[in-house]
Amino acid sequence: MHLKNKPFVYLLLLLLISAVIYLFLPNKDRNNDNVTTVINSDFNYLPTSTTNTIIKHQYYSLSYHEDYEQAEWVAYELKKEDLSNSNRKRPYFIQDKKVKTQSADYRNYKNSGYTKGHLCPAADRKFSKNAYDETFLTSNISPQKGDFNSGIWNRLERKTRYWANKDEQLFVVTGGILKNNLKTIGQEKVAVPEQFYKILLDYSEPEIKAIAFLVPHEESKAPLYKFVVSIDSLETITGIDFFPTLPDTIEEKLESNSSYKDWSF
DNA sequence: CTGAATGAC
DNA sequence: GTCATTCAG
Numbered sequence: 001m002h003l004k005n006k007p008f009v010y011l012l013l014l015l016l017i018s019a020v021i022y023l024f025l026p027n028k029d030r031n032n033d034n035v036t037t038v039i040n041s042d043f044n045y046l047p048t049s050t051t052n053t054i055i056k057h058q059y060y061s062l063s064y065h066e067d068y069e070q071a072e073w074v075a076y077e078l079k080k081e082d083l084s085n086s087n088r089k090r091p092y093f094i095q096d097k098k099v100k101t102q103s104a105d106y107r108n109y110k111n112s113g114y115t116k117g118h119l120c121p122a123a124d125r126k127f128s129k130n131a132y133d134e135t136f137l138t139s140n141i142s143p144q145k146g147d148f149n150s151g152i153w154n155r156l157e158r159k160t161r162y163w164a165n166k167d168e169q170l171f172v173v174t175g176g177i178l179k180n181n182l183k184t185i186g187q188e189k190v191a192v193p194e195q196f197y198k199i200l201l202d203y204s205e206p207e208i209k210a211i212a213f214l215v216p217h218e219e220s221k222a223p224l225y226k227f228v229v230s231i232d233s234l235e236t237i238t239g240i241d242f243f244p245t246l247p248d249t250i251e252e253k254l255e256s257n258s259s260y261k262d263w264s265f
Numbered sequence: 266c267t268g269a270a271t272g273a274c
Numbered sequence: 275g276t277c278a279t280t281c282a283g
Binding site for chain 1: 275276277282283
């Protein structure tokens with residue numbers, strides 16, 4: 001290249017410098033809603049969908065099951081840095097526009113005797129207003145008894161945040177056990193699960209570990225470890241392959257395990 | 266923290 | 275639908 005073409009050289013240099021600066025800039029998009037993010041670049045472990053209806057939101061993903069008017073799973077990453085104490089105002093639950101078959105209307109829950117139980121908890125997405133508000137979609141809730149929701153289920157969610165803080169980050173999958181002939185509420189017949197499950201995967205090397213819970217839909221004062229089950233057993237019940245992208249040897253080892261010795265309660 | 270219910274705009 | 279307020283586990 002001839003040096004007489006100076007403007008062009010300067011332009012190239014400028015571009016190069018800009019690119020370098022950009023690459024080394026801290027990634028702030030989990031705290032700043034004004035930055036457009038690559039959607040779900042963090043989700044590498046999404047479960048399979050029995051309905052072929054995976055919905056990807058900015059801060060969590062889900063598989064919707066129209067027959068039961070709720071998600072069969074909701075999955076998201078929970079990082080230590082996500083945990084914040086900021087007080088946010090609760091928005092109202094609205095339908096999830098990404099669900100083409102229409103997610104349940106919140107009125108189905110009104111006077112049903114059941115509360116609108118978050119699957120991806122609002123408290124796990126408090127790091128930004130958009131993340132928080134995004135959990136208030138009816139595709140992210142399931143009918144839960146009030147004392148169950150604020151009782152043992154709340155305890156499990158708080159324990160999950162405790163572990164996320166301790167282990168830096170967790171991948172979380174949660175939902176109700178959906179099956180035929182469940183009790184329903186509202187005009188749209190939203191199914192009331194008889195059990196709820198939650199799976200936690202600590203994928204940070206070198207000690208990858210996982211734990212799964214299957215909790216009956218009723219308040220209990222029993223310690224949480226009483227509800228530990230293997231991921232395999234949940235896969236048998238739900239028909240979902242929870243970590244299809246994990247290397248088979250790791251997957252096999254993690255999923256057959258129902259021990260909780262690696263987790264402090 | 267987890268939620269509901271009510272009345273006014 | 276939004277807002278403000280009050281209340282319960």
